[in-house]
Amino acid sequence: MTNQEYLSNHFLIAMPTLADPNFAQTVTYICEHNEEGAMGIVINRPIDISMSELFNHLGLESDDETAAQQRVYMGGPVQRERGFVLHSAETVWEATLKVSPAISITTSRDILDAIAQQEGPKQYLVALGYAGWEAGQLEAEIAENSWLSGPADASIIFEHNSNDRWQAAASLLGVDLSLLSTDAGHA
Template identity: 55%
Template sequence: MAESGYLKNQFLIAMPTLQDPNFFHSVAYICEHNENGAMAIVINQPVDLTVGELIEQMKHVSPKTPLANSPVFRGGPVDVDRGFVLHPTDQQWEATLPVTDKIALTTSNDIITAMAEGRGPEKSLVALGYAGWGAGQLEEEIRDNAWLNVPANTELLFDTEVDKRWEAAASLLGVDIHQLTGDAGHA
C-alpha cells in the first residue's frame, strides 16, 4: 500500500481472475481513500458515447473542445447518471476536488459548459459513475488478491490508448499481467 497506508493517487489493476463484469480487466484511478472507504474512476471501460455527443445531449450545442472525439468512460457502478471529469489542476471549477497537485476531479456542470465553449481543460477523462468501497472493503479485496496497485501517472491516465491501459498499468510494476495467477499466499 501507499506510504500513508491509503491509496489515493494510485491505479488499481484488476487481477486476471477478477470476474466481476464491473471490473473485469479494469484499471481504476483512486481519487479518495481514507478510513471511511475509497472512491475511484475506472479509466479503461469506454461506453458508446463520445465527449462531443455528451456535450450535444447536455448543452444542445456543437462542442468546440478538441476532446470531442474522446470516449466517455463507465467510471464504475455507483451513480451511473452522474458525470465525473478527471483533469489537470491548471483550472478550477465549482465542484473540484484536488486529488494531487497535478490531478483534480470535478463533478459540476460548469466544466462541461467550458468544454462546449472550447475553454475547458486541455486534457481530461470524462466518466459516468464511479467505483466505491466502504470502510476496509478495498483493503480486504487487495488482501484477497483481486487487485494490484501502483502509483498513478498522468501519461497513463490521459495519453495511453484505452485498450492498452490494463497491460500498461501492470507494466509499471514490471509484470506481465497475463502471466499472473489468482492463487494468493499469506504469511
C-alpha cells in the first residue's frame, strides 16, 4: 500500500457477516496503519466498568459526576488490561499520538488525572485493550469483505450513542447495513 492507501483516521465497519465475537457489529477507529500493520480502538462496545470505578482502581479522586457515570469501552482483544483514551485534539499529554487535526489517542495516566479533575479534553472515550493487525492482515480481511472502511468523523466517536455508531459510520458511506447481502463476490 502507498501512504495514501493507509487507513489511519478511518473507520473499519464490520460487515453484517463478520462472525468473530470480538468484532461482530463493531466500528473500529484506526489510529495507526502502515507497512508493519494496523492498530485501532473499537468505539461501540461499552463494558460494565464506569469511569468512577476506573478512577477508584487508579486511586484518583473525582467530583465530576458526568465523567464518573461514563462507561469504559472494550477497545479490542489485545492487551485488555491496558488503557487508551481517544480524545479531541486540543491538548497533548505525555504519551499522545495526534491521529488527525480533530482526534488524538493517549496512553499515559496524566490524561486520566486531568479528566478526574475536570481538566481533561473536551471530548473523550476511554477503552481497555486495542485491535491489532500484522502486516498485510487488515488488507486481506478487507479483500475478504469482512470490513467496510471510510473516513472517520469525530462526532460519531464522541457524540453518537454507542448503539448507533455502527449504522452511523456506515451511513457516512451511504450504506444501510440492513440491506447488504450476505453473499460476497469479486469482479
